[in-house]
Amino acid sequence: MNNSTIQIDVTRDESQMITDIRWVAPDGGIDAYQTAKAAFLGLWDGEARESLRIDLWTGKMMVDEMNDFLFQSMMGMADTFARATRNVALSDELKAFAKEFHRKASEALEAENKGQ
Numbered sequence: 001m002n003n004s005t006i007q008i009d010v011t012r013d014e015s016q017m018i019t020d021i022r023w024v025a026p027d028g029g030i031d032a033y034q035t036a037k038a039a040f041l042g043l044w045d046g047e048a049r050e051s052l053r054i055d056l057w058t059g060k061m062m063v064d065e066m067n068d069f070l071f072q073s074m075m076g077m078a079d080t081f082a083r084a085t086r087n088v089a090l091s092d093e094l095k096a097f098a099k100e101f102h103r104k105a106s107e108a109l110e111a112e113n114k115g116q
Contacts, residue, residue, distance in 0.1 A: 004028070008039065010056060018058045037061040038069055067105040074098035 004027035011020035021036045038057035045052055057066070075098050082091035 008041075008056075009033075018056055021056055021058060037065060040073060063109055064106075067102060067109065070105070071098050071102035074101070 004025075006023065006025040006028070008021065008023045010018055011022075013019050021039055022033045023036060023039070024030055024033045038061050039054070040056075041054040043052040044050075061069075075095055078091045078094035078098065081094065082088050085091075
């Protein structure tokens with residue numbers, strides 16, 4: 001049996017705002033710490049049949065970046081769903097939703113920026 005470790009380090013300021021996210025995964029070829037502005041980690045508890053999540057983002061994460069991050073994450077989840085279930089039709093529906101979400105989020109941000 002072989003174990004692998006992915007390490008995520010989070011730095012917070014005195015007000016508990018996340019200022020830095022760093023991660024390393026030596027067994028995956030990431031030997032030096034990488035920085036990130038946000039991270040989503042989802043775990044499945046099979047006994048309780050529930051999803052456990054850790055959602056992290058720094059104060060440096062801009063709204064347009066969060067829009068892109070959510071869009072790309074949903075597209076990735078759709079691909080994972082298709083590989084795991086072979087249900088391409090539902091995967092395509094999730095991708096269509098993600099595209100529409102991204103369009104609306106981008107339009108909302110553009111309207112907000114025009115109003116300032």
